[in-house]
Amino acid sequence: MEEAVTKPTKKGGARLCCICNQSRAALKRPKTLEQICKECFYEVFEEEIHQVIVDNQLFKPGERIAIGASGGKDSTVLACVLSELNRRHNYGLDLFLLSVDEGITGYRDDSLETVKRNEVQYGLPLKIVSYKDLYGWTMDEIVKMIGLKNNCTFCGVFRRQALDRGASLLKVDKVATGHNADDIAETVLLNILRGDIARLSRCTSIVTGEDGPIPRCKPFKYTYEKEIVIYPCSLKCSVVIEKFTYAYFKRLDYFSTECIYSPNAYRGFAREFIKDLERIRPRAILDIIKSGENFRISTSTKMPEQGTCQRCGYISSQKWCKACVLLEGLNRGLPKLGIGRSRGLNNDNKKEKDVTQSNGAKSIESKQCGTLDF
Amino acid sequence: MACDSSTCQSNCYKRQLVEEEPIASKSGDSNKQSVCVKCKAKEAVSGAGEDGRFCRECFRSNLYGKFKLAVTSNAMITPSDNVLVAFSGGPSSRVVLQFIHEMQQRAQKNFDASKDRSLPVFGVGVTYIDESAYHSVPSCEIDEAIEDIRSIVSNLAPPAKELHIVPIEGVFALDSLDCERERLKTLLDSVSDATGKEDLLLHLRMLTLQKRRSAAFDGVVQDVFTHKYLRLQVASENGYNRLVLGLCTSRIACHVITATVKGQGYSLPADIQYVDARWEVPVVLPLRDCLASELNMFCHLDGLKTLEFSNGPCSGINGLVSSFVKLLQEENPSRECTIVRTAGKLTPFHFNRIPELNDSNVPLATRRRQKRFNLKPNESISSESFCPLCFSPLSKSDLSSLSSFESCQDYDILGAACSSCRFQIFPKDPSSMEHFYSVLPQPLLIRAKKCSNGNRSLLRQFQKDGSNLQPTSNIDNQVLAAANCLPKE
Ligand SMILES: [Zn+2]
Numbered sequence A: 001m002e003e004a005v006t007k008p009t010k011k012g013g014a015r016l017c018c019i020c021n022q023s024r025a026a027l028k029r030p031k032t033l034e035q036i037c038k039e040c041f042y043e044v045f046e047e048e049i050h051q052v053i054v055d056n057q058l059f060k061p062g063e064r065i066a067i068g069a070s071g072g073k074d075s076t077v078l079a080c081v082l083s084e085l086n087r088r089h090n091y092g093l094d095l096f097l098l099s100v101d102e103g104i105t106g107y108r109d110d111s112l113e114t115v116k117r118n119e120v121q122y123g124l125p126l127k128i129v130s131y132k133d134l135y136g137w138t139m140d141e142i143v144k145m146i147g148l149k150n151n152c153t154f155c156g157v158f159r160r161q162a163l164d165r166g167a168s169l170l171k172v173d174k175v176a177t178g179h180n181a182d183d184i185a186e187t188v189l190l191n192i193l194r195g196d197i198a199r200l201s202r203c204t205s206i207v208t209g210e211d212g213p214i215p216r217c218k219p220f221k222y223t224y225e226k227e228i229v230i231y232p233c234s235l236k237c238s239v240v241i242e243k244f245t246y247a248y249f250k251r252l253d254y255f256s257t258e259c260i261y262s263p264n265a266y267r268g269f270a271r272e273f274i275k276d277l278e279r280i281r282p283r284a285i286l287d288i289i290k291s292g293e294n295f296r297i298s299t300s301t302k303m304p305e306q307g308t309c310q311r312c313g314y315i316s317s318q319k320w321c322k323a324c325v326l327l328e329g330l331n332r333g334l335p336k337l338g339i340g341r342s343r344g345l346n347n348d349n350k351k352e353k354d355v356t357q358s359n360g361a362k363s364i365e366s367k368q369c370g371t372l373d374f
Numbered sequence B: 001m002a003c004d005s006s007t008c009q010s011n012c013y014k015r016q017l018v019e020e021e022p023i024a025s026k027s028g029d030s031n032k033q034s035v036c037v038k039c040k041a042k043e044a045v046s047g048a049g050e051d052g053r054f055c056r057e058c059f060r061s062n063l064y065g066k067f068k069l070a071v072t073s074n075a076m077i078t079p080s081d082n083v084l085v086a087f088s089g090g091p092s093s094r095v096v097l098q099f100i101h102e103m104q105q106r107a108q109k110n111f112d113a114s115k116d117r118s119l120p121v122f123g124v125g126v127t128y129i130d131e132s133a134y135h136s137v138p139s140c141e142i143d144e145a146i147e148d149i150r151s152i153v154s155n156l157a158p159p160a161k162e163l164h165i166v167p168i169e170g171v172f173a174l175d176s177l178d179c180e181r182e183r184l185k186t187l188l189d190s191v192s193d194a195t196g197k198e199d200l201l202l203h204l205r206m207l208t209l210q211k212r213r214s215a216a217f218d219g220v221v222q223d224v225f226t227h228k229y230l231r232l233q234v235a236s237e238n239g240y241n242r243l244v245l246g247l248c249t250s251r252i253a254c255h256v257i258t259a260t261v262k263g264q265g266y267s268l269p270a271d272i273q274y275v276d277a278r279w280e281v282p283v284v285l286p287l288r289d290c291l292a293s294e295l296n297m298f299c300h301l302d303g304l305k306t307l308e309f310s311n312g313p314c315s316g317i318n319g320l321v322s323s324f325v326k327l328l329q330e331e332n333p334s335r336e337c338t339i340v341r342t343a344g345k346l347t348p349f350h351f352n353r354i355p356e357l358n359d360s361n362v363p364l365a366t367r368r369r370q371k372r373f374n375l376k377p378n379e380s381i382s383s384e385s386f387c388p389l390c391f392s393p394l395s396k397s398d399l400s401s402l403s404s405f406e407s408c409q410d411y412d413i414l415g416a417a418c419s420s421c422r423f424q425i426f427p428k429d430p431s432s433m434e435h436f437y438s439v440l441p442q443p444l445l446i447r448a449k450k451c452s453n454g455n456r457s458l459l460r461q462f463q464k465d466g467s468n469l470q471p472t473s474n475i476d477n478q479v480l481a482a483a484n485c486l487p488k489e
């Protein structure tokens, strides 16, 4: 109904690509519904990302950049595109792959295999940081200790820090994550639905955590998930192609990158809604992001003061950071410590709300704990 | 409480789900036979009130209390006002009509009892916009509905309320009803997007509810249309200075999401406040804090007659959003409140308040009360540029795209439209712009011309000030790339 009508360019004949007007159109571009040829698709896909990087000055020459690599489609395509653009446009970046191993038996193995293949394929050095090394606990051990009810608190807090700690081990200047336009649109909606005005004001920023230890950026901010899914069909990502398209059509890819411990009916509604919107109006995804950018939020919504954790030095508005509180609980055999209304170690401090907000500041912007494409 | 649901630190929502479950079940069957939580005497009526634990009387007074608080704390209605209630026949507008009537009755009682009779009683009129031209409802059904409306309104007396029944196509102010119907059809047919069509109709409805007399109109086209537009002046020609809409929390929640989805995040706060005085006749929303389910319940309990039209459900984006919000509301009965509360934290505009009353006819107490409750000017955004089509305030980046439009054709005044109107209402083919312009109703064009002049002078001022009009991000390019619907010249 709302789809743009594409007119045949030749009477009766095959449609020509509406960008180059030479080759036969091979696909309907998900973002614009233009009929274009394969070559033009890769061209516009990559150059749009390049333009986003340039316009927003995401990188400076000589910087060391870690790509948060989960083995999922977003981060794999990000690694592929960034190394290509770095070469083509002489960004002068040192790129690294950074992965987190939570220690969940039988679940991470596949994705870590993918990351290792990426390492070889793009010639990017890979660093894998494990929960076991960083915290002394694997996720399996944590779940054994506390049961399934509150484990996602651990997933989220630990992964956020793990990525930062891994990044500082690599001495990188910035972490690039594979959040795509669909993710950001979803986050905007979820923050409206939850009434989280503080996060709503930040969640569309392309660079976050500039006040934190290591800033994060999202080069795929305007890139449609559907296009990320088609992209690996090019020769450039040949190794991963089959796995991806296969996984996609088998509907394994998205679901398999969710934390197996996380039930999430709620988030499902928003994801489904965005897919429905995209079906009748592809531009809705960009429009939601645009709304998110233009929301008038008064600056009096203040962030809590940032200090550092007395125990590990990680950024924290409290005496101890969230991870250290949770760890202390685990180590003392009191796993409920730090979950929910934070009583206990930081009891002298005001409210849990502050903890949430401070962690949210450099958070992965509500990308679900279980989603490994951080 | 769930309405204030805090977020899980890990962003995974799991905790939130766990918290919300018990609340969801509370409103279900477990509390059926309980006693009213307010008076602790009578039996609670299931479904009454947000948590379904009020008795009939407490539910009623609670709902009226929300209405009354919204009216008084925003100075919506003062004794010297003459308010027009937009009545659609649905439960929301039925309840708002009922409450306004009760308020007026009380004022009348006070007036009759007082010795000096210094405080006048505010006047009430009712208007019904007949949209049968668009919805193609059988004429017998319409006649029946109008008969019902007449009896509803006449039963709400004393004080008597004038009823204005206005066909939506009257907005075109042509020679005959048939011409107007034809024109409405042509205009709506020229909009290919289903959502755009619905939204355009909404804009026409607001235009119809508002006054259409303006200086330009008077001077240039008055003699042609004189006999017509007299019939059309719904609000201000009849001396109304407030337009009361029955928009409730649930409808506003849907609007928050639809506006977000259409890229109207900037202008969104303008539409969802208690008061919206950007129109010639300020619009007020006294049911902003009432849920649709409560209003339905109220009509049911009070035996208020409502009218159902076979309009068919909304299609496109609007329909998708309302089923999404419905789903969320079923999952958590406080979701609609949360959505409206979030959007309520966005900064409103300077016109989201009743203009200061300096009229010496207005009692001092009223003025004082108004001062106390109104927004402080520094809390709101001062914006003077509006989309000529939907009249939503334009962001700086919207305005900056205006500079690329050369003003050489009549229809170029539409060039300053917001990106949403350009995408979903404007014809996709630039060569159809002239035709589209030619079938728009005069009052809209007059307003558009004003908007356009205002926008251009604002733009010139910005350029002179050297302020940055460039889009702050490249989202606009992204959106433009996706839209390809702009007349490129
Ligand atoms: Zn091509």
Ligand SMILES: [Zn+2]
Binding pocket: A151, A152, A153, A155, A156, A259, A261, A262, A369, A370, B012
């Ligand atoms: Zn989890």
Ligand SMILES: [Zn+2]
Binding pocket: A309, A310, A311, A312, A313, A314, A320, A321, A322, A323, A324, A325
């Ligand atoms: Zn710490």
Ligand SMILES: [Zn+2]
Binding pocket: B036, B037, B038, B039, B040, B041, B042, B054, B055, B056, B057, B058, B059
């Ligand atoms: Zn009671």
Ligand SMILES: [Zn+2]
Binding pocket: B387, B388, B389, B390, B391, B392, B417, B418, B419, B420, B421, B422
């Ligand atoms: Zn508009």
